[in-house]
Amino acid sequence: MNEFAFYVAAAIAVLSTALVITRRNAVQALLYLALSLIAVAVVFYGYGAPFIAALEVIVYAGSIVVLFIFVVMMLNLGRRAAQAEARLLPPRIWIGPAVLAAVLLFEIVYLLARGPRLPVAAAAIPPRAVALALYGPYLLGVELASLLLLSALIGAYHLGWRRQPFPEVRDAPPESPAGLDSGRDSVRAGSRRSAGAA
Amino acid sequence: MFGIVRTIWDVFRHGFQPRVTRQYPEQPAYLPPRWRGRIILSRDPDGGERCVACYLCAIVCPVDCIALQATEDAAGRRYPEFFRINFSRCIFCGYCEDACPTYAIQLTPDFEMSEFRRQNLVYEKEDLLISGPGKYPGYNFWRVAGVKIGGKDKGESENEAPPADLRQLLP
Amino acid sequence: MVSPHPLVSLLAILLLALTLASGLIWFERRLLAWWQDRYGPNRVGPFGLLQVLADMIKIFAKEDWVPPFADKVAFILAPAIIVVTVLLSFAVLPFAPGVIVSDLNIALLFFLAMSSLGVYSIVLAGWSSDNKYSLLGGMRAAAQMLSYEVFMGLSLMGVVLLAGTFSLNGIVRAQRHLWFIVPQFAGFLLFFIAGLAETRRLPFDLPEAESELVAGFHSEYSGMKFGMFFVGEYLGITLISAMIAILFFGGWLGPGLPPLLWFFLKLFCFLSLFILMRAALPRPRFDQLMAWAWKLLLPLALLNLLVTGALVLAFLPRR
Numbered sequence: 001m002n003e004f005a006f007y008v009a010a011a012i013a014v015l016s017t018a019l020v021i022t023r024r025n026a027v028q029a030l031l032y033l034a035l036s037l038i039a040v041a042v043v044f045y046g047y048g049a050p051f052i053a054a055l056e057v058i059v060y061a062g063s064i065v066v067l068f069i070f071v072v073m074m075l076n077l078g079r080r081a082a083q084a085e086a087r088l089l090p091p092r093i094w095i096g097p098a099v100l101a102a103v104l105l106f107e108i109v110y111l112l113a114r115g116p117r118l119p120v121a122a123a124a125i126p127p128r129a130v131a132l133a134l135y136g137p138y139l140l141g142v143e144l145a146s147l148l149l150l151s152a153l154i155g156a157y158h159l160g161w162r163r164q165p166f167p168e169v170r171d172a173p174p175e176s177p178a179g180l181d182s183g184r185d186s187v188r189a190g191s192r193r194s195a196g197a198a
Numbered sequence: 199m200f201g202i203v204r205t206i207w208d209v210f211r212h213g214f215q216p217r218v219t220r221q222y223p224e225q226p227a228y229l230p231p232r233w234r235g236r237i238i239l240s241r242d243p244d245g246g247e248r249c250v251a252c253y254l255c256a257i258v259c260p261v262d263c264i265a266l267q268a269t270e271d272a273a274g275r276r277y278p279e280f281f282r283i284n285f286s287r288c289i290f291c292g293y294c295e296d297a298c299p300t301y302a303i304q305l306t307p308d309f310e311m312s313e314f315r316r317q318n319l320v321y322e323k324e325d326l327l328i329s330g331p332g333k334y335p336g337y338n339f340w341r342v343a344g345v346k347i348g349g350k351d352k353g354e355s356e357n358e359a360p361p362a363d364l365r366q367l368l369p
Numbered sequence: 370m371v372s373p374h375p376l377v378s379l380l381a382i383l384l385l386a387l388t389l390a391s392g393l394i395w396f397e398r399r400l401l402a403w404w405q406d407r408y409g410p411n412r413v414g415p416f417g418l419l420q421v422l423a424d425m426i427k428i429f430a431k432e433d434w435v436p437p438f439a440d441k442v443a444f445i446l447a448p449a450i451i452v453v454t455v456l457l458s459f460a461v462l463p464f465a466p467g468v469i470v471s472d473l474n475i476a477l478l479f480f481l482a483m484s485s486l487g488v489y490s491i492v493l494a495g496w497s498s499d500n501k502y503s504l505l506g507g508m509r510a511a512a513q514m515l516s517y518e519v520f521m522g523l524s525l526m527g528v529v530l531l532a533g534t535f536s537l538n539g540i541v542r543a544q545r546h547l548w549f550i551v552p553q554f555a556g557f558l559l560f561f562i563a564g565l566a567e568t569r570r571l572p573f574d575l576p577e578a579e580s581e582l583v584a585g586f587h588s589e590y591s592g593m594k595f596g597m598f599f600v601g602e603y604l605g606i607t608l609i610s611a612m613i614a615i616l617f618f619g620g621w622l623g624p625g626l627p628p629l630l631w632f633f634l635k636l637f638c639f640l641s642l643f644i645l646m647r648a649a650l651p652r653p654r655f656d657q658l659m660a661w662a663w664k665l666l667l668p669l670a671l672l673n674l675l676v677t678g679a680l681v682l683a684f685l686p687r688r
């Protein structure tokens with residue numbers, strides 16, 4: 001892959017990430033996030049890591065961001081949510097951290113520009129090499145990560161577990177309608193009259 | 199699980215069964231003789247119009263799709279000056295045929311009367327009149343009705359006794 | 370066989386895929402009719418073949434309506450995404466030896482990546498329409514496609530284990546002696562079910578369930594934007610059928626006939642199978658769909674992978 005493609009992908013990644021931060025509409029922000037992930041995948045591919053690039057798209061862009069979008073769609077945020085967002089974040093709140101972050105960014109760019117330049121196109125790493133590395137020297141790390149994920153899975157299952165306190169709630173007869181407004185005009189056989197008599 | 203596979207197999211086998219579709223314009227549909235389709239006006243065996251413009255069909259019509267105007271010719275024979283059926287309204291119930299005292303209005307086994315313009319579905323008398331007697335070949339209303347018209351006096355109809363002479367006492 | 374230039378392959382495959390997808394509309398209607406004891410479209414042109422042309426003229430001439438309440442960018446982007454992602458997947462399919470646009474060494478992963486990006490189209494269409502039914506359809510699509518993607522990938526790993534490569538070309542060549550349908554029958558079934566759900570075909574067309582959600586995620590679409598969803602769906606079926614042929618039935622391999630012919634023969638067999646599913650099966654309830662995915666099919670896929678891995682480790686020589 002030539003350097004031009006790399007720079008284009010990198011520029012898209014940076015730009016779309018900036019747009020993720022500045023969008024007020026959550027779904028639009030997530031779309032830019034997906035775009036930035038795909039751009040990063042292209043960068044990975046350019047660096048000779050096709051396996052990681054594919055996984056990046058499958059797992060991050062294809063599943064996790066879709067899950068985020070799914071949740072946002074469930075919440076059904078409208079125009080008012082964007083306005084609330086705008087009220088919560090006026091410029092004077094974020095301008096301080098932004099300046100500091102910009103200083104850091106400048107520092108990083110300066111250091112990178114002075115350091116030795118890495119070649120854009122390295123040798124391609126086939127999936128077999130990734131697998132051998134994961135299940136060879138890094139076996140312990142993989143197992144630890146899988147344990148962590150398992151505990152997270154069990155935790156999520158526990159949170160999602162809904163105990164049914166009253167098993168027959170759905171089939172129970174409705175509550176006494178005496179306090180309800182609806183049906184006040186209709187004559188219910190005997191009920192009100194007997195109550196008045198008592 | 200077995201039920202799903204069985205369903206798929208049964209549906210697949212349907213590909214080898216005869217089709218139920220009839221290719222309509224090429225293979226015309228069978229219509230029974232008493233099918234209630236396009237309405238016609240029939241004629242006497244001798245060629246005269248059967249319709250006597252009695253308005254019974256227009257009155258009985260539940261959707262008011264029949265319009266006509268009665269008139270009389272020189273011989274005293276009643277006939278419709280115009281006779282109009284709006285087939286975009288007609289529901290082909292057949293009440294007009296039942297009501298008709300002279301078998302003039304009849305429903306035929308024909309339904310292919312689509313038009314691009316709604317106005318073309320209003321049929322005039324010349325569209326409705328056919329040349330024959332329709333379902334009742336020998337019947338001629340004016341030959342059996344005891345009415346006097348040109349060329350036929352009272353009592354001259356079929357199966358009709360001559361009128362009683364009121365000025366005579368003899369039976 | 371002399372292999373054509375990649376650019377020629379690209380144009381030919383692009384043209385072929387689009388023609389095939391639109392021709393499938395006619396094919397599906399005829400086939401459904403055949404199974405339902407009817408004739409299907411047979412009036413326009415010989416055997417009704419020009420019906421597709423008539424439909425296309427109609428759909429191009431229709432009003433292209435963007436609702437004023439819709440999120441315009443996402444609304445217009447959504448139908449393009451699905452066609453683009455599916456067409457990109459066609460780039461890595463080996464139709465015959467040499468007839469391939471790009472022989473990627475991670476072609477299988479590329480296919481999975483593209484099919485997972487295809488979800489965006491449906492979700493965006495559902496969200497941007499700003500319509501209750503569309504939103505419900507989009508949410509259903511997101512949940513369904515996410516769940517079925519998981520074991521779609523897992524069901525293919527058995528094939529990868531046997532072939533020892535992600536390259537589709539390599540997978541086809543690995544089936545010279547034995548098609549993978551024999552050792553990987555469970556994988557084939559799982560992949561087929563996942564493919565049905567992934568292309569949102571009946572019986573898994575819950576995102577657009579007409580009887581409940583009007584037309585689901587594309588309720589608000591009209592004209593050629595709707596047509597893009599339609600073509601995208603048929604392209605998806607073609608893609609999954611081609612993948613089944615390549616991964617489990619030896620792709621272009623076969624005795625006698627030329628390789629390209631073998632490939633298309635197999636392709637049409639699986640296209641017909643997809644349509645047979647539509648003709649035969651009713652739509653499940655949504656909770657049943659999700660329960661199957663997570664409680665039945667995912668464990669089965671894992672079990673299949675485990676057994677295959679154990680057998681490969683025990684019997685196949687180390688590479």
